[in-house]
Amino acid sequence: MRKEKKIPSEAVAPLAADLHDWYARNHRVLPWRGITDAYRIWISEIILQQTRVVQGYAYYNRFVSRFPDVRALAAADDDEVMKLWQGLGYYSRARNLLAAARQVVERFGGEFPTTYEAIRSLPGIGDYTAAAIASFAYGLPHAVVDGNVYRVLARIYGIDTPIDTTEGKKLFAALADELLDRKDPGGYNQALMEFGALYCVPRSPQCGGCIFADRCMALATGRVEELPVKLGRTVVKPRYFNYFYVRHGDYTWVRRREGRDIWRNLYELPLIETAEEASLDVLQQSEEWARLFAGAGRVSVSAQVYACKHVLSHRVIHARFYVVETEQLLPMEDYVRIAVGELGDYAVSRLTEGFLEKMSANYPALF
DNA sequence: AAGTCGGGGTA
DNA sequence: TACCCAGACTT
Numbered sequence: 001m002r003k004e005k006k007i008p009s010e011a012v013a014p015l016a017a018d019l020h021d022w023y024a025r026n027h028r029v030l031p032w033r034g035i036t037d038a039y040r041i042w043i044s045e046i047i048l049q050q051t052r053v054v055q056g057y058a059y060y061n062r063f064v065s066r067f068p069d070v071r072a073l074a075a076a077d078d079d080e081v082m083k084l085w086q087g088l089g090y091y092s093r094a095r096n097l098l099a100a101a102r103q104v105v106e107r108f109g110g111e112f113p114t115t116y117e118a119i120r121s122l123p124g125i126g127d128y129t130a131a132a133i134a135s136f137a138y139g140l141p142h143a144v145v146d147g148n149v150y151r152v153l154a155r156i157y158g159i160d161t162p163i164d165t166t167e168g169k170k171l172f173a174a175l176a177d178e179l180l181d182r183k184d185p186g187g188y189n190q191a192l193m194e195f196g197a198l199y200c201v202p203r204s205p206q207c208g209g210c211i212f213a214d215r216c217m218a219l220a221t222g223r224v225e226e227l228p229v230k231l232g233r234t235v236v237k238p239r240y241f242n243y244f245y246v247r248h249g250d251y252t253w254v255r256r257r258e259g260r261d262i263w264r265n266l267y268e269l270p271l272i273e274t275a276e277e278a279s280l281d282v283l284q285q286s287e288e289w290a291r292l293f294a295g296a297g298r299v300s301v302s303a304q305v306y307a308c309k310h311v312l313s314h315r316v317i318h319a320r321f322y323v324v325e326t327e328q329l330l331p332m333e334d335y336v337r338i339a340v341g342e343l344g345d346y347a348v349s350r351l352t353e354g355f356l357e358k359m360s361a362n363y364p365a366l367f
Numbered sequence: 368a369a370g371t372c373g374g375g376g377t378a
Numbered sequence: 379t380a381c382c383c384a385g386a387c388t389t
Contacts, residue, residue, distance in 0.1 A: 051374085092371095
């Protein structure tokens, strides 16, 4: 029989009273705070998934300005939504956002759902986001558990169960629910997260003046820097992308990325991905090259004009860019021909954006 | 339970 | 560098 792991939360004075007091004195003023519009709260929560406030701030303002309500978003063009999301990362959020807006219109008559279960059923909304919307917009008693909550609770209660395990997730969810202030779930949730974001920070928190210094197990045992525990192994795999900025007159070519891969629904230049670093010579002898430039006539290729390592959380992309001018107008299967000036209308990855910026700075004649 | 999906900030 | 950020979804 396994020993029941019970966190003795009764042994620690409840956090709510001190938390509310701290929040009143220290919280940031943000456009999605102090409102009850579930639509705007939802937009902010999706944008802020795995994203810092400073990074998402401008995106939020642009989004709610362009799409003031759920019906406006539901009617939006897919590419425009991707363009608004460009540079923010985790693009499935944008795709799910649009899909969810359309479901709100179809399933709920255009009114954002008002129960936890209904909210949770929308694409892109998991346990955290459903609890956030339900408590902030409707005052429903659901505890949020995000990275901040894991950290604050792990430290105060001295919990070293890894947070990225099923056991850890269940344990913290149960504790957060037990601690939730039922009189003000939304205010309590926001305060707990804000406390983690501003004060109980991952590294070098100033525990000296902490409002919980008298009851923090981690501080008492000198384990503040060790908690929370995460198993997390980040294996970074390399990929090799060879891009071609193809020109014929004022035309160039782009393609929308499809399939289960990074940057789905974003646009990119003609690409040959290789299993390892490849020279231009090798690329020119490949089948992909032949297929790409079939019917191009004489093809003149620049030397590599731009190269970089694009680092993602679990990938490092070794990218090389070349400029190609073709004698004939290309058929270029899979790619769409556009005027060079229209490049800016298409949502692209930060990698491609970086190349385009570099090009327009160094070779303005090509743009 | 493990893998995938971005980009940027911080020590 | 390594870790983290108002996580969700797929396999």
